[in-house]
Amino acid sequence: MLLSKHGEATTLWHVAKVRDVVKRPLITVDGNASVTEAAKIMADHRISGVVVTERGEPKGLITERDLVTKVLAAGRNPDKTKAGEVMSSPLITVDIESTLLEAVDLMNRKKVRRLIVTENDVVVGLFTIRDVISLSRVCSYCGKPIKPRLPSQPASEADVVVECGCGAVYMMECAKTVVYCIFCSGKLVAEVYYPAPEDTFSG
Ligand SMILES: [Zn+2]
């Protein structure tokens, strides 16, 4: 179980649902498109996996790993290889009302890092391990876990943290103490943000 030492976080995994963190809309590529086109879509949207459709119906998933193992390492021409030929299928789906714990458990059992999210049996988005990881951050100064906040929850003063341009995150109290980021030495300006899952699909 994730973060079992921290009471609050454990509750989050049980209570929070895939609905709270899923990124929409779903980015897709037609199965007849070339692998090059699929790779361009992934690059443009800065995502590591794209859903492959056939006649509009989601049929599989192409990930960075598929591009490496099934195209590059296999010596195939990405311009002449169709997306549908290298996709991974079937899709592993999770219902949008599932808890994060159920979704992570499914990822572990199926040994995948991405799940297709369905709502009333319609595919609506992608849920990645990155979405889960982004909920678990620690203060770069004191090392204490930063209380995860879901996008659907209202933010409170206690949730406020300071994020440095280098990616380091500090609790407000610690940011006042260090002033200069311990990783990049940059001045921690009061660029306050509220912790939330970010980095769409980039799992
Ligand atoms: Zn701290």
Ligand SMILES: [Zn+2]
């Ligand atoms: Zn920094």
